[in-house]
Structures are given as structure tokens and as C-alpha cells.
Amino acid sequence: xxxxxxxxxxxxKTYPGSGAPSVDHVDFDLEKGEMLALLGPSGCGKTTILRMxxxxxxxxxxxxxxxxxxxxxxxxxxxxxGMVFQSYALFPHMSVAENVAFGxxxxxxxxxxxxxxxxxxxxxxxxxxxxxxxxxxxxxxQQQRCAIARSLVIEPQLLLLDExxxxxxxxxxxxxxxxxxxxxxxxxxxxxxxxxxxxxALSMADRLAVMSAGRIEQIGTPRQIFDRPAxxxxxxxxxxxxxxxxxxxxxxxxxxxxxxxxxxxxxAPLGKDVRLLVRPxxxxxxxKGENAFEGVVRHLVYRGDTLTLDVDVKDRTFLVDLPTHxxxxxxxxxxVTLTVARDDVTVIGTAA
Amino acid sequence: MTTSDRKGNxxxxxxxxxxxxxxxxxxxxxxxxxxLRASFSTSALGGAxxxxxxxxxxxxxxxxxxxxxxxxxxxxxxxVAAFAVVLSYPIALFLARTTSRWRGVLTALAIxxxxxxxxxxxxxxxxxxxxxxxxxxxxxALSLIQTPIRLSNNFLGATIAMIExxxxxxxxxxxxxxxxLNTQLEEAAAxxxxxxxxxxxxxxxxxxxxxxxxAALLVFVLAISGFVTPRLMGGGRVFVLGTExxxxxxxxxxxxxxxxxxxxxxxxxxxxxxxYRRALRALEA
Numbered sequence: 340x341x342x343x344x345x346x347x348x349x350x351x352k353t354y355p356g357s358g359a360p361s362v363d364h365v366d367f368d369l370e371k372g373e374m375l376a377l378l379g380p381s382g383c384g385k386t387t388i389l390r391m392x393x394x395x396x397x398x399x400x401x402x403x404x405x406x407x408x409x410x411x412x413x414x415x416x417x418x419x420x421g422m423v424f425q426s427y428a429l430f431p432h433m434s435v436a437e438n439v440a441f442g443x444x445x446x447x448x449x450x451x452x453x454x455x456x457x458x459x460x461x462x463x464x465x466x467x468x469x470x471x472x473x474x475x476x477x478x479x480x481q482q483q484r485c486a487i488a489r490s491l492v493i494e495p496q497l498l499l500l501d502e503x504x505x506x507x508x509x510x511x512x513x514x515x516x517x518x519x520x521x522x523x524x525x526x527x528x529x530x531x532x533x534x535x536x537x538x539x540a541l542s543m544a545d546r547l548a549v550m551s552a553g554r555i556e557q558i559g560t561p562r563q564i565f566d567r568p569a570x571x572x573x574x575x576x577x578x579x580x581x582x583x584x585x586x587x588x589x590x591x592x593x594x595x596x597x598x599x600x601x602x603x604x605x606x607a608p609l610g611k612d613v614r615l616l617v618r619p620x621x622x623x624x625x626x627k628g629e630n631a632f633e634g635v636v637r638h639l640v641y642r643g644d645t646l647t648l649d650v651d652v653k654d655r656t657f658l659v660d661l662p663t664h665x666x667x668x669x670x671x672x673x674x675v676t677l678t679v680a681r682d683d684v685t686v687i688g689t690a691a
Numbered sequence: 692m693t694t695s696d697r698k699g700n701x702x703x704x705x706x707x708x709x710x711x712x713x714x715x716x717x718x719x720x721x722x723x724x725x726x727l728r729a730s731f732s733t734s735a736l737g738g739a740x741x742x743x744x745x746x747x748x749x750x751x752x753x754x755x756x757x758x759x760x761x762x763x764x765x766x767x768x769x770x771v772a773a774f775a776v777v778l779s780y781p782i783a784l785f786l787a788r789t790t791s792r793w794r795g796v797l798t799a800l801a802i803x804x805x806x807x808x809x810x811x812x813x814x815x816x817x818x819x820x821x822x823x824x825x826x827x828x829x830x831x832a833l834s835l836i837q838t839p840i841r842l843s844n845n846f847l848g849a850t851i852a853m854i855e856x857x858x859x860x861x862x863x864x865x866x867x868x869x870x871x872l873n874t875q876l877e878e879a880a881a882x883x884x885x886x887x888x889x890x891x892x893x894x895x896x897x898x899x900x901x902x903x904x905x906a907a908l909l910v911f912v913l914a915i916s917g918f919v920t921p922r923l924m925g926g927g928r929v930f931v932l933g934t935e936x937x938x939x940x941x942x943x944x945x946x947x948x949x950x951x952x953x954x955x956x957x958x959x960x961x962x963x964x965x966x967y968r969r970a971l972r973a974l975e976a
Binding site: 393395414415416417418419420421422424426428429430431432441442445446489490493 | 871873875876878879880881882883884885886889893894897898974
């Protein structure tokens, strides 16, 4: 634990006058070179955590340690962290190169070395030759790159990114996702980024922390979060899902009222109530699987790669995603049998 | 868009501009032209006759007194502008940056003096700065001084009163010019290693300069055209272009000379505006 690069312990932020804490006893840590995403809906406290780590706001209690050093007494300008703001916060009265050089200037780096390092930083973000431009002459994507160069040129011990892609249009966003990941891998910088976009978190982060109401609901690799959500909130927030409540009557079997027996892969104690999750794309149509549900297609939406169906099974409706290349596709009103393998039925936790 | 469309648009634009242009023409351009004409004529019965002469300008240019007055005016305007801007800057900066819910109230308070006429506020300053005023009275009661310090009926008094009277304008002008200030930029600078002093010098000050320059221009222009405050607080011992124009027009009844002095003031204005435009353009480049 002590050799982790970043350690956040029992971090709390309560704003005066508001009852519930904005950040409520949060713990997490990062290895050197790791990228962690703080993911959650707006108002869940993720940006507050980032700003506390940066030193821009003071925690009510708890500890933040960077390389074993307690950050409590260290002011913002001495923390040696880089930050990419949602609005980029580039200095409008300085050129691109002056923006990037600012941090080096503050550190008293001699002019010649400064110029060389700015050049290298601009190269890294593919802005070579843009040094003399005004900030207002850059496109959104270029401003984003400039902000990244400015925060990396100081060789920060930790890079913080606050919703870095939210101001870009969809196509550019995908491009920058790859690029940020690539830059982070090449520089080996440890990074925390905040996002409300699950795709962004899943595709960019080594691990993600899913947050709700000031608490971390689950922290893990993208795969763990998606396939083994710890809570219903996580299951819901990351991707769509079909939820079932049942009582475990046999090992790996639960009786779901109004549906029947459902077989699942994980261990769950006998006699307990469990919440089960089936992702829409884990269903197959008229195939093999230990769970088979007969139903009627009530509604369908063609999305190119996938066909999304609402299938009425007894008194409930399943959300089903089918790949469109899989033979003949059902029509509205067709009777179909949905099957799902036991390993694709996830146990979320015991139901209340 | 076709040419005829564009022409139609221009017609509508002109129509919309017409009331404003008319009002300006009648209330501003016409009197100014009349004044210009008067400055080239000979005084007659407190007005101007129809003759053409350069005598008024010759009087102004050849009389060292008016050169001194012009110098005084410039000095007065610059002093008042400098102090009003320096004193207003922290207030405006605070009002622009505060997130307090009292912000609206505080802003209203800062500009509330505008609700009282400048004449009334000048009299207020006479009460404060006079020989038997609040300051001299207190100092004498405390036996710190024997004879009153001359704080009024001189350039100092006229300057102090004018600074305070124009501060609300300076604050307003600055607030409108602080649009580029943004706390996130300050945070970004701090993240990059700038302490508070450096954040101020490198970020806040440069970004607030447009507001500062606008405020300085506004205060300067209002100060050099001021008449009431220099007249009342100067006790007849402060000679600036405003007081001299008044003197010539209403006391000496030499309207053409007053017009020529007014034209001189106009030249001063225009040169300052040219400098202002250059400064703003330099800041934006």
C-alpha cells in the first residue's frame, strides 16, 4: 500500500450549509503510470475529488498522498501536478508557445532549455509549428492538445483531466481518446480523469471508479465493472441491463417469480434473494443456452450493427441486442425464444 | 443573397438608425458646427456676429496663460485618472471575482454615489476638506496642527473631490472591461507553479488591462471637461479649460473666445481617444 504512487484515504468534503457530504469517505490508489477514471453522473462528487487532489479546494477530512508525501500542507503551485481543464483554461493573452512555456518559466527553467522543451511538448501533441499562433486561432481539438502539452511539459508527477473530451464533437472525441491514451502511455505519466461518459471511461482507463452521491460504488478494471457490477447502480450506469429478482433454490439456480427457474454461473448462498443481470447483447435467438424464455417481439429498432428488440416474456419485457449479421432477423409480432448461457447471468448482490 | 436583397437590408438599417441619427444631429452635431462657426467670428453683445476671423485662435495660442490652462487641464485629467483608476481597481476586481450572494448589493453600493448630483458631492467635500472642515477640525482638536492645512480652494482639493466623484464611473467601466477575467485561468496558472503574486502579474493584470484603460479614458475625459468641481473646490484659484470656457461665455461674455477654447478641449479629447484606440489594439494584437 505504502509504495503506491497516489493514495487517497477517507477523503471527505462537506460544504457548509449543505447536509450530505459532496464526497463521502472515498478511498483509492494508483500505481505509477496507471490511468484511473472517476465516472459518475453530474453532481456525484468526481470533480470535487479531482480538485481536492489538485489542491484547488481543501478537504474537510482525509488524506491525499503523492509518492508517500502528504499533500495537506502543500499549496497548489508547489504540488507539481498537471491539470487539463474542461474549458482548457488557456491564457488568451499568450501565444501557444507562451502558454506551454508558462509552467517552465514559473520553475525558473533557463530560456534555451525552455524553448527546446516547449518544442518537444508541441511535437508530442502534434502541434509542431503552431507555437506562434494565438489561442483564438486554434480549433477546439488543437486547443485541447495545447492544454495537454502545457500540463505535460512540466513533467508532472500526476496528470489530472477534468472532462477533457466533453467540449469536442463526436468524431474528434474518438480521435482524442486514442491520442490521450497514447500520449499517456508514451510519457508514462500517472493520470486521473473525470468523466460522465461510460464509453470514454471504459475505453481509456486502466481502472475506473464508479461514483454515486459522493461515494465510490465500485472500483475495478473496465471488464470487472462491466461484467461483474457490484451494485445495481453500477450495472445501470455502465450499459443497459435486464434485472431479475429471485430466490436461490438450488446451487446456481434461482426461482424468479413470474418467469421460472434461471441458471447462473456464480456462487450464491441457498435461500437468499438475489438480483440477476443479463446484458441485452448476451441473449441469442432460438439458440442453445441453459435459460430459454419464450416471448413475442413487441418493438424493434434497427441500429446498423445491432437490432434492438423489446421482447415480452410473460408479464415482463426483455431488452435484447442482436447482431444484424446473424441470419434472418425477427419481425414485429414474431414468437421467439431467447436463450442465455449461465455465465452470462450475473449475480449483482442480495436483494433487499 | 442577391444584390437587391442586400440593398433592401441596407434601407431597413438606415430607417432604424434614423431616429438616433436625427437626435444626435439636432442635439450634438448642429450645436458643434455652430460652435465651430462661432469660434471664427467676432464677439457681439454676448453672442457672435457673422464675420470671419482667426483672432480668437490667435488670442488662445499667443497668450501664455491659455497654454498654462491647457497644461493644468492635462495635469488635472491625468492625476485624477491615475488615482481614480488605482483606487477603483481593487474594488472592481473584488466585485468581478466575488461569488458572494451580496455581489449585486455591493455593486449597487459602489455606484450608488451616482444617485447624488456632483454638485452636492462637491459641497460635501468642501465640508470635509475646508479650513473649519472635518479633517482640519479633528487635527486641531487633537492639537496635531496649529493652523489649518490647505485642503480646499486649491488644486489639491479640486483633485481629491474629482477623484471620488469619478470613481463610480471608473468602477463601472472596469467591470465592463473585465470580461476576460476567469478564475479557471488563475487556477490553471497556479497548477503550473505560479504563486498568488505571479498569478496577479501574469494573468489577472494583463487580462484586466482593457477595463483599466477604458476606465482611465472615461475618467480623464470627464475630468478635463469638468467645470463644477474645479470651480467650487478650486475657489477661483484653479484654472482649467472647463472653468475658462465658463468664464468667457458667461462672465466676460466673449462667446467666440469660449468657442475657441472649447475647440481646444475637443482637440485634447480626440488625441486621447486616438491614443486609447492604439493602446487597445496593441493589447489585442
